[in-house]
Amino acid sequence: MSEKTKGQWQIDENEYVTWHKVVDYPDLNKTELYSRTLDYFLHNYSDVNSIIQERDIPNGVIIGKGVYKKVNALNGDLENKTVDTWHLLKVQVKDGRAKITLSLTQYEETLRGRELADVHYLYPVTKQFPFNPTGYQKDLYEKAFNKSHLKALETIASVEKALKADSIQNKKDNW
Secondary structure, eight states: OOTTTTEEEEEEETTEEEEEEEOOOTTTTTTHHHHHHHHHHHHHHHHHHHHEEEEEEEETTTEEEEEEEEEEEOOOSSEEEEEEEEEEEEEETHHHHHEEEEEEEEEEEEEEEESSOEEEEEEEEEGGGGTTOOOSHHHHHHHHHHHHHHHHHHHHHHHHHHSSSSSSSHHHHHH
């Protein structure tokens, strides 16, 4: 495991690899932060591969499930493998503060052969290398984790940026 990534994440009670960030927004109340969070989720978690799983207005919580597509691939003569990483994004807001939590949950390995239909395998992130030294396909999953780690940090930064901005939606849209 890369020394750069150690200490930036933890393994939570669900055995997910998780990042947390608490951000202060002293001039924004809970309602405004929730609205901006919802804008972010509606813009980024509204396609075939993602969904808003929970919207808890009274408690200021939104949870979405998404996927980082093709975080790694191995292309061979007889078969190709691609790895996607499923994640959960949870944002909790209250007056002046937001807590952003991102968890990597599963890898989805897609095996494509020349003549056969695609085969999909799901593996918990913590059961593969680098968390499990005897995990399947060390190189494939080590690179998948490193790329997923970077994508997790990018996602957290984009949520933080969206909460600071007026809105991520285009206000000039006349639709």
